[in-house]
Amino acid sequence: METISSIDAMRAWCREKSISGKTIGLVPTMGALHKGHLSLVHAAKNSCDHCVTSIFVNPTQFAANEDLDQYPRPIEDDLAMLRHAGVEAVFMPTADEMYPGGVERHATSVHPSAVALPLEGVHRPEHFAGVATVVMKLFQAAPSDRAFFGRKDFQQLCVIEHMVRDMNLSIEIVPCDIVREPDGLAMSSRNRYLSDDERQRALCISKSLNLVERAFLDGSRDAKQLESIMADHLSPCDSVDYAVVADRQTLLPVPKITRNAVALVAARLGATRLIDNRELETE
Numbered sequence: 001m002e003t004i005s006s007i008d009a010m011r012a013w014c015r016e017k018s019i020s021g022k023t024i025g026l027v028p029t030m031g032a033l034h035k036g037h038l039s040l041v042h043a044a045k046n047s048c049d050h051c052v053t054s055i056f057v058n059p060t061q062f063a064a065n066e067d068l069d070q071y072p073r074p075i076e077d078d079l080a081m082l083r084h085a086g087v088e089a090v091f092m093p094t095a096d097e098m099y100p101g102g103v104e105r106h107a108t109s110v111h112p113s114a115v116a117l118p119l120e121g122v123h124r125p126e127h128f129a130g131v132a133t134v135v136m137k138l139f140q141a142a143p144s145d146r147a148f149f150g151r152k153d154f155q156q157l158c159v160i161e162h163m164v165r166d167m168n169l170s171i172e173i174v175p176c177d178i179v180r181e182p183d184g185l186a187m188s189s190r191n192r193y194l195s196d197d198e199r200q201r202a203l204c205i206s207k208s209l210n211l212v213e214r215a216f217l218d219g220s221r222d223a224k225q226l227e228s229i230m231a232d233h234l235s236p237c238d239s240v241d242y243a244v245v246a247d248r249q250t251l252l253p254v255p256k257i258t259r260n261a262v263a264l265v266a267a268r269l270g271a272t273r274l275i276d277n278r279e280l281e282t283e
Contacts, residue, residue, distance in 0.1 A: 004091050007093065024143070030071065031055040040176050128159050151277070160173055191274075210278075222256060261279075
């Protein structure tokens with residue numbers, strides 16, 4: 001497995017591997033890997049001839065009061081996991097490599113579509129501009145045929161899908177299912193921050209979504225009723241940023257589900273903020 005830190009070297013690797021029509025799958029990550037990330041790697045390896053994973057903790061998607069400095073960086077463990085999973089190359093650029101001249105002076109960015117405005121956009125207003133910008137940069141640095149993203153970060157997935165469509169990018173975005181712990185908690189790099197008590201209480205998030213899905217499958221289409229189910233079962237959380245039912249395409253609230261929708265939750269346990277969701281499909 002090669003580790004590559006420069007954009008020029010990463011582009012050269014991709015050019016070499018794409019000879020004779022060979023396909024490349026890209027798995028962008030911020031490290032602190034878990035089985036959810038590895039499921040993206042496996043999906044990439046199963047559908048592409050070559051697989052590259054990036055590890056880059058992107059400073060432009062963190063607000064001043066967020067956990068950039070504390071974000072876990074167990075790089076040796078991450079590399080061992082990727083090596084064992086059969087990844088051929090890991091792109092690990094520095095911030096200076098990704099943002100020439102320094103992050104503070106980096107004036108050019110991607111302005112995401114309106115799907116970035118609700119939900120996370122309310123609580124983290126600069127987040128998705130940082131996400132869209134770094135993903136666009138990764139697509140340029142590691143030219144690939146397909147990029148693999150998890151559905152747990154559902155709004156992020158939508159933002160990237162819209163960016164690829166709006167900017168006429170040739171890369172295919174492949175959504176991959178949420179990977180959960182045996183007790184239902186969605187896997188996240190931030191789960192390691194939870195105390196034993198917080199970890200146990202966090203189970204109410206996936207349980208609330210299970211109950212919403214059950215009510216939906218039983219015929220309930222009233223969004224307020226479904227949101228009330230979530231609210232009633234999220235009381236173990238210390239706070240809830242949102243627990244809503246939204247349209248799958250726009251992520252705007254809907255009074256009644258008439259086409260594909262999604263239930264989304266963002267809640268805090270202690271100092272840790274967790275997100276989760278459940279798609280509610282009518283088609």
